Amino acid sequence: MAPVIEVRNLRKTYGSVAAVDGVSFEIAAGEIFGMVGPNGAGKTTTIECIEGLREPDEGSVRLLGMDPRAQREAVAQRIGVQLQECTLPSRLRAGEALDLFGAFYQRQADAGELLQLLGLTDKRAAPFAKLSGGQKQRLFIALALINQPQVVFFDELTTGLDPQARRAMWDLVRQVRDRGCTVVLTTHFMEEAERLCDRVAIVDHGRIVALDTPEALIRSLGAERRLVFTLPESTLDQEVRQPPTLAGLTQVSRVERSNNHLLVYGHGERFVSSVVSTLEDGGVPFLDLRTEQPNLEDVFLALTGREMRE
Amino acid sequence: MKGFAQLAATNLKLYLREPITVFFTLAFPVMLVLIFGAMYGNEPLALFGGYGSMDISMPGYTALILGAVGLLTVAINTSSYRESGVLRRFRATPLRPVTYIAADVTGTFVMMLAGMVPLLLAGWLLYHVRFEGQLPSVFLAVLLGGLAMFSVGYLIASLAPSARAAQVIGMAIFYPMMFLSGAGMPLEILPATIRRIADFLPLTYVVKLLRGLWFGETWGQHLLETAVLVGILGVCTAVAARFFRWE
Numbered sequence: 001m002a003p004v005i006e007v008r009n010l011r012k013t014y015g016s017v018a019a020v021d022g023v024s025f026e027i028a029a030g031e032i033f034g035m036v037g038p039n040g041a042g043k044t045t046t047i048e049c050i051e052g053l054r055e056p057d058e059g060s061v062r063l064l065g066m067d068p069r070a071q072r073e074a075v076a077q078r079i080g081v082q083l084q085e086c087t088l089p090s091r092l093r094a095g096e097a098l099d100l101f102g103a104f105y106q107r108q109a110d111a112g113e114l115l116q117l118l119g120l121t122d123k124r125a126a127p128f129a130k131l132s133g134g135q136k137q138r139l140f141i142a143l144a145l146i147n148q149p150q151v152v153f154f155d156e157l158t159t160g161l162d163p164q165a166r167r168a169m170w171d172l173v174r175q176v177r178d179r180g181c182t183v184v185l186t187t188h189f190m191e192e193a194e195r196l197c198d199r200v201a202i203v204d205h206g207r208i209v210a211l212d213t214p215e216a217l218i219r220s221l222g223a224e225r226r227l228v229f230t231l232p233e234s235t236l237d238q239e240v241r242q243p244p245t246l247a248g249l250t251q252v253s254r255v256e257r258s259n260n261h262l263l264v265y266g267h268g269e270r271f272v273s274s275v276v277s278t279l280e281d282g283g284v285p286f287l288d289l290r291t292e293q294p295n296l297e298d299v300f301l302a303l304t305g306r307e308m309r310e
Numbered sequence: 311m312k313g314f315a316q317l318a319a320t321n322l323k324l325y326l327r328e329p330i331t332v333f334f335t336l337a338f339p340v341m342l343v344l345i346f347g348a349m350y351g352n353e354p355l356a357l358f359g360g361y362g363s364m365d366i367s368m369p370g371y372t373a374l375i376l377g378a379v380g381l382l383t384v385a386i387n388t389s390s391y392r393e394s395g396v397l398r399r400f401r402a403t404p405l406r407p408v409t410y411i412a413a414d415v416t417g418t419f420v421m422m423l424a425g426m427v428p429l430l431l432a433g434w435l436l437y438h439v440r441f442e443g444q445l446p447s448v449f450l451a452v453l454l455g456g457l458a459m460f461s462v463g464y465l466i467a468s469l470a471p472s473a474r475a476a477q478v479i480g481m482a483i484f485y486p487m488m489f490l491s492g493a494g495m496p497l498e499i500l501p502a503t504i505r506r507i508a509d510f511l512p513l514t515y516v517v518k519l520l521r522g523l524w525f526g527e528t529w530g531q532h533l534l535e536t537a538v539l540v541g542i543l544g545v546c547t548a549v550a551a552r553f554f555r556w557e
Contacts, residue, residue, distance in 0.1 A: 051402065053401065053402060072404075073404045073406070076402070076403055076404035077404050081402040083395075083398060083399060083402060085395050085398070086395035086396070086398045086399040086402075087394045087395045087396055087399070088396060088399065089324050089391070089396055091324055091327040091328065092320070092324060096320060096323070099316065100316050100317065100320050101403060103312045103313045103315075103316035103317070104312075104313040104316075104403040104404055104405050105403070105404065140399075143399075
């Protein structure tokens, strides 16, 4: 099946800064595709080029088999867009906004149903300016779905939402996809990308530095796991500064000490059990044992040498 | 078409919720009738060609509404919609720019017509003001004058660097015109030097055209005013279209 979105060598420069510096990828029908990266990485410019809102300097974009610039109107009829920076007239009511935007499209979703889906039913008559940040965000998401789009773009899907609303939004996005809609989203929450997206493109300085399923990206790190435990106060300043027995295990790659936490890195099936039994055999007391899987945050760190910042 | 109608109706609704617009289009002209009516009454005067002060104020105040809506409402709304990102959101829909503008103009024009109702009612009920023109002719003049003023508003919105600047420019053009173009007060009572300034103000031509047609003169007697307004409309529309930005 032909991909829903095809981006070839996309380039967009502002002044001397290459916001998007040669990006290529494809998105298949029914995917939830995420672009993650810090602010200014080029995510928004990329998806606005795909939507046809910006003209690329170089490269080509096909969306639903069309050119989003040349066939702007036909493309706009079939996609939904949630923009990062926009607003509505302050005195426009939530329900009126859905009626108004619905009138621009041939296909129209049920406005009442959308308000309910996004928990805005009791805000139908509220003026836009009186909505909270999260409610505005949810209204824009409703507007992006008003034409029952085939492809929907969410730019910073859950910015401004509290953690509970964020999880509810993830469920909503999955529902939208289950109805056959392809979802393209940008986020700077790594957890969101990891939990929600089928495939993730990690973007930095206008380039895609990695693109795969979240699991594969994490596996590509070498599957190093981390074991963290706390040493009781009594053992501080004693011989367990660097238990030599742990570093000698084949499953352990390195041991780090920070204050009274001991961090053991390693891999393999018997990694955890071997560390625990070695500590017990050596009579080293420990508290609060927990294992940590690497996540996308670690992938980003490994690929770019920088922490993802909020 | 569905989008056009919905957008025009929504714009009209939003205007009616905007206190400044409501004041300038609906309340302010009536206030002028009450204040200047109380001061001057409506006795026929030779100075005004046998018409009363209120008689000749009706087309003037109508022009005032056109100027206020064009230079204040259109300029401020359009530029603040751009600055705040409202236009950006519209741009992400299949809505065509020309449809957006047409719907905006239509909503604004209906708002302006709505503003004429309390004005004319007040004039008629309180002072039995005279109307000797032909309705379709006067309507056409209102339409031409309105579109010309709106086009100046879009021009300001297109060229102004910010919404704040558009507001200042709109006010800087509107307030002098209110007093010097014959809209707020008849040109006959102003000194000759000021009347010469009036020749350079766009609103003057709206006032002259409206006043002529209002009292039964023909378009043929107002070719200059018509030409000036068509010229303003054409030039401002072309320049505004050239420099218009969605964001």
